[in-house]
Amino acid sequence: MLIMRHELLLVAITVILLLVEIFLPQDKKHKIILPAILLMALVTIIGFIPGPTGVLFGGMYGTSPLILLMKNILNIGVLIIFTQSVSWLKLEEQKEKIGEYFVILLSTLIGMDYMISSGDFLMFYLGLELATIPLATLAAFERFKEKSAEAGVKLIFTSALSSGILLYGLSMIYGTTGTVYFPEVSAAYASAPLQILAFIFFFAGMAFKISLVPFHLWAADVYEGAPINVTSYLSVISKGAAVFIFMIILYTVFNKIALMWRDVIYVISILTMTLGNLFAMRQRNIKRFLAFSSIAQAGFILLGIIGQSQLGMTTVVYFVLVYIFSNLGAFGVAAIISSKTGKESIDDYDGLYRTNPMLSLTMMLALFSLAGIPPVAGFFGKFFLFTAAAKQGMYILVFIAVLNTIISLYYYLLVVKAMFLNQSDRPITYFKSDVYTKLGLAMCIAGIIIIGFASPVYEFILKLSYGLY
Amino acid sequence: MFEGVPLTWFLIVATLMFFIGIYGFLVRKNLITILMSLELILNSVNINFVAFNKLLYPQHLEGMFFTVFIIAVAAAEASVAIAIIINIYRRLVNIDVEKMEEMKY
Amino acid sequence: MINFGFTVWIVLIPLIIFVLVGFFGNRFKPVVSGIVGTSGLFVSMALSYYTAYQYFFNVPRVGDAFQKLIAYNTVWLRLTEKLHIDLGVLLDPISVMMLIVITTVSFMVHLYSIGYMKGEKGYERFFSFLSLFSFSMLGLVIATNIFQMYIFWELVGVSSYLLIGFYYTKDTAVAASKKAFIVTRFADVGFLIGILILSFTTGTFDFITLTDPNGTAITQGGGIMFLGLSTMTWSMIFVFMGGAGKSAMFPLHIWLPDAMEGPTPVSALIHAATMVVAGVYLVARMFPIFHFSAPVALDVVMYVGAFSSIFAAVIACTQFDIKRVLAYSTMSQIGLMMFALGVSGYGEEAGLGFMASMFHLFTHAFFKALLFLGAGAIIHAVHSNYMNEMGGLRKHLPITHITFLIACLSIAGIPPLAGFFSKDEILAAGHEKSLFLFILGLTISALTAFYMFRLYFSIFWGKEQNYHHTPHEAPKVMTIPLMLLALGAIFAGLLPFASFVTSDGKPLAMHIDLAIAIPAVLVGVFGALTAMVFYRKETNIPEKISTALGGFYRAAFRKFYMDELYLFITRKIIFNYVSRPIAWFDRHIVDGSMNGVSYVTNEVSTRIKSFQSGQLQQYAWVFVTGAVALALAFIYLWTN
């Protein structure tokens, strides 16, 4: 019972929120915000309490300390997103749908938890679908904006197609190995052509979720169309979860054909980093800009996965943690600005420092962390990723990755330039942000600054990741 | 009556359905018909699963379970897709997939 | 044997004055800094006379040769294990002689400029720079090692730059000072390369080990051949290049005439007596190496010296600016000194050339300084530099007239005066080497006599010009140095110079060989008479002769177009065809390539913009083809 505590707790609070939402009168819907955040905080804290781990449902569901850590990281991310979406939820259009937002978000989180701790492809598929389908509704959340509707359509259709291709791959796996349980599949797996086809189709399905290059085209439009908090959720939590399960499956199920998928990832990561950066250079809309930046970051994460070692796994988990804090920092600022002033273009950020300095400092720190500049955590994250890749002797790949960090530094500095250097006659006027946003941004800044220097964080992850490999 | 039909025939039919579905997805203009081609893809995978389970590994029924769940999930997916299509229709008064390109480059 | 530690003060006093006057001069009345500067120099002069007396008379001699004494030495900078730069005081005949010359002339010039510079703006700045110059020149002379000499060599170059550019509001003065510094700087690079080669082959900077005839440096220095000449010869040629730059020898002489832009006392001190002889002193200091290890370099010294001397003498005859005439005469006389060193051998008798050159340096310092100070007094009175604007001044400036005459006689080599003795020794040394050189020497002395007396007669005799206010004799404080220097010019020749300063330290019997003396005097008198005929009264003979000589005269007058050549090289070649293209290259090619990289990335990103077309089906198409392509590629790769 206790083994599945993360999912059960989430289900519990979802049900509680549903009940609360039913009994709230029409005009008091915003009352649900405080309990939702408190409950989420409670779940996050309880998640950290060490407890038993093991296998349930005859191998379909299995947890290990690392998987628990991954779930806790996702919980922290969702908590920050909740705090950041408050000012958006209080707007006029979302007044009566606040409860739905929380419930749907939590259900996708439950789906991700199941996906991460899945022991066989069926549970993995169910978790995946539970994580993606509700997201489409969230993407289309703002009913009065065409962009949001278009984003919803694009998301639901491409995700359906990708799950179709994924399933075709799974069926081939089942066909060739006769089983869907991970341990048995990995035992029976050889590099027969059909099995390679199956792996590639599985890879395509996952690549869609992590928005790796040939499968990333949906990301930019959906990120731009969806409401900003949903975009941050998509780019951080859904991508993080997908990365986690992708890595686990690669290391456990497909370890027999490790040499093969290492080359696949080598090619894809170069493509992703370069194309992500090339597109991000030209963006003027902050959401689309952060979309392409997160695509490029996905390319960097692949460097860790290519490490194929305990070091690789640790650096990926560590980088995702740092990535969550830095990305949510940037998205938090963009969210509060867009909800308060409706402005979403980088040119509107001109002269931001002179009007509200604290916001622009947070944005700068977040961007520097994304770019990998010391002393913030991003530098450590990126450096360790490169160490993992270099451990495999792939110095050329590291060099290409490092060149890409320079291009990424260029467009991150473009935003910093807008905020600090450019003068503007009508900058975004000063506004006070509410308590929740301040709390959310404070958590991000704390994360960015502390995780870098605090070596115990990295060491803790390393200790946990002995099991899997 | 299945004893006579070998596994390969099933696979051929499934693959054909799969690629017809993809072709439909890429070519059709109306969102609903795209949704239909999606269902086609999912059902082709069901055939695959059932065929493999029945003919190759009859002793335990993972394939069947898989198919049941796929059908359930496909239903959920279809319902959400149609809801969004209705939402699009309310906003753009048409559901031509080429018109939906406000966000690009 | 007395301790010569005090000699350090000879050098340090001018430095202290430079610092004091430099920082606090403008707080007091100008004349205060004048007095402070002059008294400081007086103390140095007294000390150096005392040192000379002690050195020449009280120091025991080994095998009756003067010994090189290290009075003081500290390590300034340690380079490699063997090579270290020290700062110290080295006393030996030539350095003590130079101490006397520098301090005396410097004191006279200090005294003179109290009067000359009265009323000038930046009076204290002038005196601080003068003491800076004296400090660096004294430092150069008493150097214990070649690197210390190089250090003070540069300091001398800078102080001459500062002093030439004293009237810094005058553009010509600024240009002249810049030219002087750059040309000497160019020569110093040669000097530095010479030092580097020398130090690498011999492994030491120290003069004593370097110049000891049977020391390690000379005996095994020859060694490796490089492009036909031994490394020692190469190093000596480069070292001489440094000396040639400072002493305005032929290829590097262009800065000396322009250096006349500086105030006249500066020209008197720097461009007559001290700085320009630094090159001669350098060759004298390194003479044993020149003689034993690099005879070829010695010949180079001789030819350069001879040619510069004749070249300058010819130009001097055509110039009208009296300071330019004196400048070219200095160049010619120094050419003679170099020539004398070039022809000299080593040892008692063979070292005649060496002794003659030093002797000429000694006497030349006095009468050339006198000539320049005299010229200063004349310019002070007439407010113009040009000969043709002067005439008949002997009535107005009696003292200057007499002292100027003595100096002219002395430089022309008329017997009782100092010039005769030293020039006679040079001609004797030249005679020993070869007859042709002796004749060359004679022609140079003739030309010298001619242009000196051309100068004398056209200033003091000839028609009186209409001066806007009648020229008045210079004040007392200016005429006293003139008279003292005149005494020097007269009696310096009588000193038994050979018993003190010789190539190997052993005294040399000095005798006047009539066979050389008579032709020299005759030639001198002949030159003077021709000048008298030309210029004593208003005649048109000079114009007729100059038109007769035609092209040659015009070329000589235009200084053989050397200035234009240098200007062409620096202005045209270096500026337009070297540094401008480099600046352009840097801005466009190197910088351009960096910008090009960023341009290409931007271009690529706009070009692939359409990849993200917004069409859902296009996304799906890329999705499927991507997956299928990946699958086919890896199936193909992995199955066979």
Place this chain on the structure above:
Amino acid sequence: MDILTLFIVIPVLTIIGIVFSKDHKQVKWTAAIGMGLQLIAAATLIILFLMERKAGNMAEMLFVKDLVWFPSLNIHYLIGVDGVSVAMIGLTAIVIFAGIFASWEVEELHKEFFITLILLSTGVFGFFISLDLFTLFLFYEIAVIPMYLLIGIWGSGPREYSAMKLTLMLMGGSALILVGLLGLYFNSNPSGGQLTFSLLAISKVHIPVEIQKFFFPFLFIGFGVLGALFPFHTWSPDGHASAPTAVSMLHAGVLMKLGGYGCFRVAVFLLPEAAHELGWIFIILTTISVIYGALGAVWQKDLKYINAYSSVSHCGMVLFAILMFNKTAMTGAVLQMISHGIMTALFFALIGMIYGRTHTRYINEMGGLMKVMPFLGVAYVIGGLASLGLPGFSGFVAEMTIFVGAFQNVDTFHRVATIIVVSSIVVTAVYILRVVGILLLGKINNEHYEHLGDAKWYERVSTGVLIFGITAIGLAPLWLSEMISGGLGPIIQRLLMASPIH
């Protein structure tokens, strides 16, 4: 709290002090006091170091402190100093102290200006004391990034363009260094033991020559980009021209020395065989950059460009001397780093002050300023003569050590390169005197320059400190050169062992 970490703590405390100070005056004085303390700390460090050495403590690194940071990757906060790094810390302290006084009149966002400036200097101090490659790289990047904000916000002219170009090129360099560091890390223990980032440990290990030859270009060009190696120097003229005074002082004076120090401490010390093999390529590049920088400076019109090109030339000389692989030349390289650091800082300070008065940096528009501002004029002439290599100033000491050191190599290739570099001092003389002649001497060609004021007290402090620095080293260089050459023992020994007997 050992003395070395003090160099990180003092700037951080100053930054905190500035954050809490209210008006412009308080900000300025906190910054000044902070950096004054830093200068005192540097002086005490030098004295302590010399006493320690005199007391016979011949350990390679002194005041070593080792805190484990990431146990699994064996990353330590390992700090320690030898002769060279003590000298560089002294240089940084002087330049930042003068920089603070040179930016006394920064009005716009003055609090942020001083914070970023001191953050930059923290990065530099950290760089010079750290012995662990990871911490070294961390401080290196901290020192580079504030440049963007400093040039971008407070700069002049095409500031965005040059700020972006400078940051991207320097980060490009640091990218190369990163690859090199990882290469070193993964080859730091061929016998299969615990991999380490520590400089001292890697220097004890023999890395196979093939691997060395692969990583040496990465490291040398990486650090060379900051040390103005020939093709990668183009950020320096633009960057300095549009940077504010204190920033270009600190940048040209100290940051460019980070490049030289990095080449010397990481590239050559840890990969000696590769240094010998590939050294000749970089000798050609550095010789070009020496002559190229000098000749480039002759043609420039803008004061800052002239100084920027001269910095390229002098820094090229530093890298050239490092590649000579003998003790004298390397001591000369470090001396040149220090002397050029102070000199360029002096030049940029004066240019800033002149620009503050005449509001133009084009030399033909100005003239005869000596009469109007004698103090600045004299200071400029002193700076010019020092950079010219006049004895009595540090320039001469450094250049002579380099030339004598460079001459120790016998083969003609080295000799020709040395002679070219030696002849560069003539070109230096040409452009220095050209500027002094046009700018200071001659008649005033613009009537409303007549009433320009001379240097205020804080400008005198700033230039005074720097001029004292140059003359002190120039007159009594023995203690400094002994200290530096003391620190060079191990690297020279390694180079000798590694040098192929040809």
